[in-house]
Amino acid sequence: MRRLAAGLAAVLLLSGGTSGARPPTTPDGWVGTWGGAAAAGVGGGYVDYSIRNIVHTSVGGSAVRVRLSNRFSPQPVLMGHVSVAVQAKSGTPEAVAGSMRELTFGGSPAITIPAGADVLSDQVSLRVPRDGDLLVTTYTPAPSGPVTYHGLATQTSFFTRNGDFALETSGASYNEQTAAWHYVTGVDVRGSGATGTVVAFGDSITDGAGATSGANRRWPDLLADRLGGRLGVVNSGISGNRLLLDGGGAGVNALAGFDHDVLAETGVRSVILLEGVNDIQQNPHQTDPAPIIAAYRQFIAQAHTHDIRVLGATVLPFKGWQVYDPTLEATRQALNDFIRTSGAFDAVIDFDTAMRDPADPLRMRAEYDSGDHLHPNDAGYQAMANAVNLGKL
Secondary structure, eight states, X not given: OOOOOOOTTOOEEEOSSOOSOOOOSOTTSEEEEEEOOOOEEESSOOTXXXXXXXXXXXXXXXXXXXXXXXXXXSSOEEEOEEEEEEBSSTTSOOBOTTOOEEOOBTTBSOEEEOTTOXXXXXXXXXXXXXXXXXXXXXXXXXXXXOEEEESOXXXXXXXXXXXXXXXXXXXXXXXXXXXXXXXXXXXXXXXXXXXXXXXXXXXXXXXXXXXXXXXXXXXXXXXXXXXXXXXXXXXXXXXXXXXXXXXXXXXXXXXXXXXXXXXXXXXEEXXXXXXXXXXXXXXXXXXXXXXXXXXXXXXXXXXXXXXXEEEEEOOOOOTTSTTOOHHHHHHHHHHHHHHHHSOOSSEEEOHHHHHEETTEEEEEOGGGBOSSSSSBOHHHHHHHHHTSOGXXX
């Protein structure tokens, strides 16, 4: 299954920490503008492929750098050529004329990424738009192991199997499409004026399941719209992710992913944690809330050692979902009671209150439901974004 979230009438309750303005967390000016957490490895290597990933920014800037990952391969991969550009037209692989930039790594246009490793490109000057789309293109000329990817992009990207077209502006050679992001896991910008980065950490609801593809209607995107460039927003949601167990294409468990998917992001000042429903509803079902609560506490403790605030988000209602029953509901209620009342989090976002049907509080409001009774639709994701008190970030 996948990761979750919720709504408009929600209340964000302070439960510890401070509520005043915080100093910038990026003294060098760098913030994260986009993220797509590495979830798994696929295939056996893409020889002679150029892959043009479409990624959506939360803040703009005057310089950019890109993070690539080989995290889920036991073998190194050669990046023969990498580029970044501004997308010319939505839904196409075409770059804005004059925006194409070749990326280097320590001054070299090629780099071999060791097994399990990430790399960060050198910076290049580029006028990056806020709330816009970039093209991040990789060319891999040699055999490698499984390709690190993010399966649920809710975005169409492009590729070709026919050679190095990393610097092609027109995009004419990109004759195939993919619904996943490959290799690219992060984009940073400088010169945005943003004072830090917010990481949205969760499962398919944070990942955007149920949202309109290509419309950037995931709740972290809509939160970025509300912030208006004051903070970068990085989406570290992975469909199917759990707090306690690894899950194949659903990434490693949340604590194991903490270093890569929170700490590795640039300028992080706060993280919104929305996890737990998959531990409850996936097999094997976790019906004892205590281990999940222990994982929440560990997540908070590790974040606080890095001066990162943690906002706890209540688990959304899911009555009507295929495995729903009273036992699973009791576990959800116990988790939400802990999130609301324990004081363990720096602040609380009550997505449950925002999303539930007043006539049947165990069920998601019909106007927010994508139709499966677990994942919101575009209106639901907007309600979730509206539920966040921006002053607590």
